[in-house]
Amino acid sequence: MATSCRFAASLRRASLNARAPTRPRRFQPAAVHVRWTGSTSATSEPHQPDDKETVKGAPAPAKAITFTSDTYPDIQREPGFSKLTQEHVEHFRELLGTESAVVDGVSKDASEDIEPFNSDWMRKYRGHAKLVLKPQSTEEVSQILKFCNDNKLAVVPQGGNTGLVGGSVPVFDEIVINLQKMDKIRSFDEVSGILVADAGVILEVADNFLAEKNHIFPLDLGAKGSCQIGGNVATNAGGLRLLRYGSLHGNVLGIEAVLPDGTILDDLSTLRKNNTGYDLKQLFIGGEGTIGIITGISILTPQRSPAINVAYFGLASYEKTQQAFREAKGQLSEILSAFELMDGNSQHIVNKVTGKKMPLEGDHPFYCLIETSGSNTDHDSEKLQAFLEHVMENDIVEDGVLAQDQTQIQELWSFREGISECLGHWGGVYKYDLSLPIAQMYDLVNDVRDRLTKAKLIGDDDSYPALDVIGYGHMGDANLHLNIPVRRYDKKVEKELEPYVYEWVQSRKGSISAEHGLGIAKKAYIGYSKSDSMIKLMKQIKGLYDPNGIMNPYKYM
Amino acid sequence: MSGLRILVPVKRVIDYAVKPRVNRTQTAVETSSVKHSMNPFDELSIEEAVRLRERKIPVESITAISAGPPKAQDILRTAMAMGADKGIHVAVDEQDALEPLGVAKLLAKVVQGEKSNLVILGKQSIDDDAGQTGQMLAGLLGWAQATQASKVSVEGDSVTVVREVDGGVETLRAALPMVVTTDLRLNEPRYASLPNIMKAKKKPLEKKKLADYGLELGARLKTVRVTEPPPRKGGVKVDDVDGMIGKLKELGAL
Structure with missing residues (x-):
């Protein structure tokens, strides 16, 4: 028995x-x-x-895992980008303070510590990054990006690194900016169901938090235990609840993002209706980190x-x-x-x-x-x-x-x-x-x-x-x-x-x-789904916000 | 022998995948607006009864019975969609739920009324976990019993049951009439298919009261208090290796 x-x-x-x-x-x-x-x-x-x-x-x-640079021999490192030096690393260490926020592979061999940030979960893409930064606040992200932009250092924004097209892994020696330390839920309004949270909150954590309040995150996907909501928004993830709750383009009400020059785009609106000018946050939804880094989102969550x-x-x-x-x-x-x-x-x-x-x-x-x-x-x-x-x-x-x-x-x-x-x-x-x-x-x-x-x-x-x-x-x-x-x-x-x-x-x-998404896997094929004039306009936007091209290079288009 | 007349008692319980919560007054588990389904062990019982019939063993009838609130009829329909021929619903209010002895007495009466010669029931229900009804029923009827069955075969009047015991299996044989309680390895319950769900709607469902069987409510047991298990203490997150070593020292582990 x-x-x-x-x-x-x-x-x-x-x-x-x-x-x-x-x-x-x-x-x-x-x-x-x-x-x-x-x-x-x-x-x-x-x-x-x-x-x-x-x-x-x-x-x-x-x-x-084969290096992405070997799989795609046509992609060459952009010669305009600077090489990381000891001084750069010192600057970041001073800026971020704590030891754990900087994984330094420049001044010492840290390849084992960096490997998880350098390759993706499918073991399909692998970069040569030597430095990983884990900022804890929007302010820190802003200072990192401003410094990188001024010094022409290329960066890759990274969330849970669960993507399917290699968008969140470096190709060459880009600095990985990982958002995992920005994992706070900022506010939740039980009446309107609007959640405001840091970009690094894990999807399942957000969903469990909402479950306690009888609400549901309008997105669900297999990787929910690892992926971060900032990354979900940046890649405009689809998933299993899309039929019911619609795409993130509709559910995301506001975004806080940092542009390459350090500007903090403060559009963390909690309004459902707001017809005042161009809806710039939409550029970041599905932008795959090519014009800025999302640091916070405000999203409308339905009743569970x-x-x-x-x-x-x-x-x-x-x-x-x-x-x-x-x-x-x-x-x-x-x-x-x-x-x-x-x-x-x-x-x-x-x-x-x-x-x-x-x-x-x-x-x-x-x-x-x-x-x-x-x-x-x-x-x-x-x-x-x-x-x-x-x-x-x-x-x-x-x-x-x-x-x-x-x-x-x-x-x-x-x-x-x-x-x-x-x-x-x-x-x-x-x-x-x-x-x-x-x-x-x-x-x-x-x-x-x-x-x-x-x-x-x-x-x-x-x-x-x-x-x-x-x-x-x-x-x-x-x-x-x-x-x-x-x-x-x-x-x-x-x-x-x-x-x-x-x-x-x-x-x-x-x-x-x-x-x-596009990432590196579908970059070459964008022409099958977007016309030349569309691609030209997209490139103009990229050039406007990221004139030095440091944001997630070699990908997207 | 004319054939098997199988009685299968089924119970509506909180779905086993739902986390039960204790109510505020600590008198019971919260049941309102919580997903309910058939007690998993009872699903096995129905499945076994239907499989006996599919194995060309002469099964004259399969009757499902449930005592509980009106919603228990949903469970009976499921049982009929899985293959039971008819259902009997004995109305009992949720707050007056029967105790195992009460259920056994009721079943004993139903067995007489239905002229059942085999009762297959779950070894326990996952809400009360009492695990007594089958044994009490066999005692009241004076029938042979085989509990925790993992294999049931019928030949003529004789029923052979393989049951799980500590460290192995035990094989029992007895003559009908008999009480068998089911265990998890007995079978894998089928899905209720759409055509069968529709057919089940047309199958007879008798509505009864306890009084129809000459029984009265009467609780012998009193629930003193229901409490949640002590919550697991949350861990602490450390920033880095130094933080962890500091914490371990603080706790005296180093």
Whole structure:
């Protein structure tokens, strides 16, 4: 008897740790680790799973990561930038005071201490930085930037360093300015739900703080335990709550940022309405640290929903998923909080890799996961029941299940969340994050599959490099994740994919980077989604605020 | 033998993933506007009953029963969506919740009324953790019992149960009628599929009162006080190695 009782007790304990969970625990970024080896913008190679078939374990040693400067030999260090000297370091040490705020690799060998700031979590990008600064106040950031600007020292602003495009890691010897010491929540207004906080606050900390007050951060993503809200804003992160709460361009009410010349842009407004002049803060949202460093944000946070329901469907065709999405919007309207699309292949892969039982019996070409969140359980259930009956009776969905408790909610979510982790099981993945018109979204997956099949690159045995072409993503946001799991990297596969995929997206007026940003990975491809005149205007803005080009160089555009 | 008439008691409890909070007066756990679902052990019971039927063992009926507030009917619908043929809801106000002996007495009556010959129930409910009902029921009925089952097989009149004991497993065999309580390794409960959820709405749900079974409320136990476990003391963040060494010295660890 003791065995089982302990089991039950541990279940309970596990639940105690998750405070007021309104959503299942996500796969942490550590579980989806991938290592850079290839040369296209979309390659990644995950860890091999251990014997329990879960992908985890220590990341590959840092030395294994190729320097970004070697991966991209075309990028040369800007000769106009100064080299760091002992005097510079002394100045910063005096400025920041405490020993812990300066990681100095100039006057001594500190490569081990600096390595985590020099490379990213995917182990895909690696820089040569020799100095990391951790300012504790906006004033300190201002003084650092002014000094760097005057001395032509290039900098990289860095938050939790969880990005997917190499935007937060140095390329050459840029100074890393890490915001981790600016981690205070400044104020929260329980009536309006407006939160003002330092840029270095970790997303999960902010969300937990808000959970205590029955509010929710309008952004949620897998890396929430490490990423910082300043970085989220600077990269305009998308994530899982976008369908419901909209993009950061709408939710962020104000920003405090520091320009390269030391000017503190004090726009930490807590007003929902403020039509007085150009909305300059928008330049910093998604600006990826190229014109200034965000040091504080003010953001509108919605009320947290106490009632969460999750349903999972099997559908016969992509047309049916669109129909289901339309019905969901119509009938669930304000309580719909996620509509995720997974194709059949992606679900088989999760099933095969994790050994978990498929939620539905029988095979379906497409699957959808719907989540609702609302304020009243009875009201939500009634709506959801009506919707479920409707889509069943009208043959929009072939089969489906409804989670009956929190555990099942987590299980169902794991079939969506687990995809990217499971894809790397056989060796590597080519990944694309694209925005496309919803009606044509899945055509791309079919076209790419046809193309690779015709080139005899897809097959069931080891003589073929690619296993399959799969598509999944945030249907509600018209955001497709096109993934090609491969047994090994192969130039022939890359040739078939690029620039084909980018051209395909361009011809449908889509975006080559829906939520991951540009960084260094997509810099060369911006032309597929932005016109020459747009790029010219963007460069003018960059030149205006950062005339010396010291802010996050070699990236963005 | 005509076939199995299985009775499966189910209980509506606070979802196991929700952190329970003690109310202000320290008399109970806060239950209003907290997510509830079926006691996980009871899900296993329903699943096992349905699997017995799927294994072509002659199962004549699977009846789910719950005693509790009107919301307990949601749990019964879930049980029916998973495969129970009908539900019985015995209305009991939330503040008058039955004690294990009360539940056992009620179940004994229901067993007679339904002519059940196998009762499969969770070994405990995760809210009270009493873990007594199954045993009391077997005692009241004078039936054989096998608790904490991790495997159940039925052949004719004889039921073989593998149960978990300290340091191993024990295999028991007994003749029907019988009481079996379920443990976590018994099976993996299925999802309620949409077609079955819709079918469940049309399945019969009997509404009863305690008086219908000739029973009365009556608490033998009094809850004196409910308290939270002592909170874990928060750690201290130090700025750097020197800070840590200073702190350790301060605490006398160095």
